Amino acid sequence: xxxxxxxxADEIAAILAKYPPDQKRAAVMPLLYLAQRENGYITRQxxxxxxxxxxxxxxxxxxxxxxxxxYYDRPAGKYRIQVCTDLPCALRGAEEFLEKLCANxxxxxxxxxxxxxxxxxxxxxxxACDKAPMFQxxxxxxxxxxxxxxxxxxxxxxxxxxxxxxxx
Amino acid sequence: xxxxxxxxxxxxxxxxxxxxxxxxxGFQAFFKAVTNMQPDEVIEVVKASGLxxxxxxxFPTGMKWAxxxxxxxxxxxxxxxxxxxxxxxxxxxxxxxxPFQFIEGVAIASYAVTANAAYIYLRGEFWQLAHQLDQxxxxxxxxxxxxDNLFGTDYSLRIYTHLGAGAxxxxxxxxxxESIEGKLGQPRLRPPFxxxxxxxxxxxxxxxxxxxxxxxxxxxxxxxxxxxxxxEKSPGTKVFCLSGRVNRPGNYxxxxxxxxxxxxxxxxxxxxxxxxxxxxxxxxxxxxxIVANEEALDTPMDYESVPKLGAALGSASVxxxxxxxxxxxxxxxxxxxxxxxxxxxxxxxxxxxxxxxxLTDRIxxxxxxxxxxxxxxxVAGQIKGKCLCALGEFSIEAVLSGIERFQGDFKSKVGxxxxxxxxxxxxxx
Numbered sequence: 001x002x003x004x005x006x007x008x009a010d011e012i013a014a015i016l017a018k019y020p021p022d023q024k025r026a027a028v029m030p031l032l033y034l035a036q037r038e039n040g041y042i043t044r045q046x047x048x049x050x051x052x053x054x055x056x057x058x059x060x061x062x063x064x065x066x067x068x069x070x071y072y073d074r075p076a077g078k079y080r081i082q083v084c085t086d087l088p089c090a091l092r093g094a095e096e097f098l099e100k101l102c103a104n105x106x107x108x109x110x111x112x113x114x115x116x117x118x119x120x121x122x123x124x125x126x127x128a129c130d131k132a133p134m135f136q137x138x139x140x141x142x143x144x145x146x147x148x149x150x151x152x153x154x155x156x157x158x159x160x161x162x163x164x165x166x167x168x
Numbered sequence: 169x170x171x172x173x174x175x176x177x178x179x180x181x182x183x184x185x186x187x188x189x190x191x192x193x194g195f196q197a198f199f200k201a202v203t204n205m206q207p208d209e210v211i212e213v214v215k216a217s218g219l220x221x222x223x224x225x226x227f228p229t230g231m232k233w234a235x236x237x238x239x240x241x242x243x244x245x246x247x248x249x250x251x252x253x254x255x256x257x258x259x260x261x262x263x264x265x266x267p268f269q270f271i272e273g274v275a276i277a278s279y280a281v282t283a284n285a286a287y288i289y290l291r292g293e294f295w296q297l298a299h300q301l302d303q304x305x306x307x308x309x310x311x312x313x314x315x316d317n318l319f320g321t322d323y324s325l326r327i328y329t330h331l332g333a334g335a336x337x338x339x340x341x342x343x344x345x346e347s348i349e350g351k352l353g354q355p356r357l358r359p360p361f362x363x364x365x366x367x368x369x370x371x372x373x374x375x376x377x378x379x380x381x382x383x384x385x386x387x388x389x390x391x392x393x394x395x396x397x398x399x400e401k402s403p404g405t406k407v408f409c410l411s412g413r414v415n416r417p418g419n420y421x422x423x424x425x426x427x428x429x430x431x432x433x434x435x436x437x438x439x440x441x442x443x444x445x446x447x448x449x450x451x452x453x454x455x456x457x458i459v460a461n462e463e464a465l466d467t468p469m470d471y472e473s474v475p476k477l478g479a480a481l482g483s484a485s486v487x488x489x490x491x492x493x494x495x496x497x498x499x500x501x502x503x504x505x506x507x508x509x510x511x512x513x514x515x516x517x518x519x520x521x522x523x524x525x526x527l528t529d530r531i532x533x534x535x536x537x538x539x540x541x542x543x544x545x546x547v548a549g550q551i552k553g554k555c556l557c558a559l560g561e562f563s564i565e566a567v568l569s570g571i572e573r574f575q576g577d578f579k580s581k582v583g584x585x586x587x588x589x590x591x592x593x594x595x596x597x
Contacts, residue, residue: 018328023368025350029333054350067352067511068333070292086254087453087501088411088487124336124508125254125453126293129409129485130417136293143295 004049008034012053024054028064032071037141041072069123070138077112077119079139079161081154085122088129097133098122100151105158117165118158137161171397171405174381175421177265186307189268195313197387198275203319210280214383216391218403223248223339223376224451224482226402226471229383235363236281237371244372245278245286246348247380250332250339252291254505255452255485258407258419259377263297266381267304271327273380275314276387278325281373285326289344292333301329336509340557341374343511354513355557376483378407398424402470409452410436412488413443425473429465432488439490447489447574450474451482453502454562456569457495478569495570495577500525500532506563517560520551524567536582545571 005012011034012027019026028050035046042065044058051058065071083101085094102108102120112119128134131147137157146157177183180192189195201210215230236243247270251259263270278286290298305327308314316324330348332338338347342356345367366372382404386394398404402424408431411417415437422431428448432438439445448464449455456479458464467473474481489498507521527544530536548564555561571578 018330020368023349026330026348026368028350029331029347032333033331056350063352064350068292068335070334086505087449087498088255090501091412091487091489091493092417124334124505125252125256127251127257127260127291129255129257129411129487130419132411143293145293145296 002049002052004031004035004038004046005053025056025060028054028056028061029068032061032065036071039075040078040139041075077139078117078165079137080119080121081135081137081158082121082123082126083135084124084126084128084132086125086129088125089132089134092132094133097149097151097154101154104151104155115162117162171423172421173385173397173405174262174266174269174378174407175419176269183266184264184268186268186304186311189266193384193388194268195272195384197384198272198279198313199319201276201279201387202321202323207280207282210276210387213387213391214280217382217386217394218391218401219379219382219386219394220402220404220471221376222378222382222406222483224253224454224480226481229375229379232363232375233277233281233373235361236373237364238282240364240371242285242370243281243283244367244370245274245281245283246341246344246367246372246374247274247286247288248339248341248344248374248376249288249290249294250336250344251294251377252336252339252509253452253454253483253485254502255411255449255487256409256483257411258409258483258485260294260297261419262377262381262407263294263301267301268308269384270377270381271301271304271308273383274327275325276383277373277375277380278327279323281371283373284324285328287348287367288327288329289338289348290329290331291338292331295331298329298331305329335511336505337511337557337559340559343557344374345372352511354511355559357556399468399470399472401472406469406484408469409483409485410488411485412449413439413445413490413493414488415440424470425468427466427468428460428486431469431486432465436488439488444491445488446491446493447495447498449479449487449489449566450484451480452485452487453505454482454558454565455479455487456565457489457498457573458569459573460489479565494532494581495574496528496532496581499566499570500528502566503528503563506559510559510563514555514557514560516551516554517563520547520560521563523547524563528567531578531581534581534583538579538582541571541578541582 015030031050047061051061083098133149134147137144182188211233219229220226335353337343338353343353347353362372395403408420420435445460448458503524507525510517510521512518548567551560
């Protein structure tokens with residue numbers, strides 16, 4: 001029984017069609033994104049499922065999860081707010097922004113709000129250096145950029161996420 | 169003066185729509201190439217234009233295409249849309265607003281190197297953008313501009329997007345190929361180079377988004393026209409990404425050879441609160457620090473002139489540093505980045521960035537002695553020239569140039585103002 005293969009047969013077929021038939025392993029990254037959509041992180045079971053689809057070992061799949069920073073092997077808040085504090089953003093006040101946003105939410109970097117909604121993370125350059133402070137919100141089935149932010153506008157984003165989570 | 173060849177969407181509304189793009193020469197170059205030109209003729213035009221790779225290395229594009237091994241099949245084109253260098257945000261603007269010019273560039277490059285499949289490798293954070301490009305590509309199939317037997321010829325082309333997942337190293341071309349193959353994004357030993365052994369072990373050309381976006385206009389309007397922009401050895405325009413302590417950060421498309429002064433003061437509006445400029449990083453976090461004196465400000469930004477300042481143009485991601493910025497703080501930032509992004513394959517880079525991080529933490533935190541600065545310089549020197557790819561080299565550029573060119577900042581940080589230059593070991597450069 002392969003949960004992923006059963007549930008997403010068409011999507012998986014479309015992903016595999018992008019690569020030469022003898023290079024199935026190339027589909028591991030898109031399949032991991034598919035699996036991550038299920039639970040917000042990649043479960044052990046999903047890694048086994050992907051390994052079976054691609055004829056590689058679960059260890060090989062796990063090594064990909066471990067190497068790339070956008071794959072998660074453990075749960076966090078429903079949404080991850082990821083603030084870039086690399087040099088160009090830091091020159092435009094990203095560190096102070098992150099500090100104040102954390103204070104406002106009452107959590108530290110890496111922590112999740114008590115309601116399980118938001119985890120705050122510090123990440124590397126997101127290619128939006130001219131629009132700092134900025135962050136991306138990762139969660140649900142997508143990833144959104146929020147640029148030219150203030151603490152107030154970021155708190156508004158969190159409020160909107162909370163409303164969205166309640167509505168679901 | 170601003171010259172928009174790539175950022176044409178700033179003048180042409182709705183250029184991201186296929187019908188609008190086609191009203192502005194869109195896909196005429198690809199049609200002309202496929203129906204009227206031999207692949208080698210296309211390569212000759214691009215060679216004659218003098219176009220050089222915009223990803224950072226500045227390698228002549230046409231020459232790279234000509235290297236593709238014609239004895240081994242199939243061939244692939246990979247578009248590098250990984251855009252992960254701190255300070256670089258140009259490819260994103262091109263792909264979001266002028267996607268069809270970029271895709272047409274991918275298509276022409278594919279025809280030129282006789283590839284029937286091309287992959288666009290986007291950093292994982294460009295998730296929405298990948299969906300937009302998928303949409304564009306599907307419109308092109310419907311319009312008969314991509315797919316099988318194009319324009320009644322026997323040439324067929326399919327283009328696919330592939331999302332990375334947060335790894336700076338995948339912008340390095342061989343790591344990118346490994347990543348598409350479903351492996352860890354770690355660089356390969358070269359040679360062999362991708363034009364003979366690339367994606368899935370087949371001859372492959374890897375080009376940056378901006379490079380490819382130049383191609384449709386070069387093929388449509390000719391090499392001579394293209395050479396009316398820029399300098400003799402660095403023809404064309406370049407999208408300069410301006411960030412840091414400047415009033416108007418953003419992308420500015422200007423002829424190669426424009427001076428730092430014009431970019432920073434005329435286009436960027438100068439430094440906030442009229443503070444003094446202190447340093448320039450011309451190639452993002454990978455840059456050596458340029459002392460921003462009058463001579464530097466008047467230096468043309470092209471592939472030949474910037475090296476005279478002991479730096480490189482790279483991807484032309486100009487980060488402006490003002491007088492209030494402490495250089496030890498700055499290199500601590502860049503070193504943290506490279507430590508995080510080192511793929512771990514080569515020991516000097518993996519271990520070296522780790523130790524540089526601890527040393528710069530201590531120096532920037534004011535808890536170091538001058539010996540730590542010397543040790544930092546020593547560790548950096550041991551990374552130099554000992555790794556498979558350029559990441560290790562990039563990690564030490566700001567460190568070594570910073571210590572050498574902004575010694576005072578380090579001395580005041582370690583409380584060693586009495587230290588004289590004679591106590592310094594010879595500069596490693």
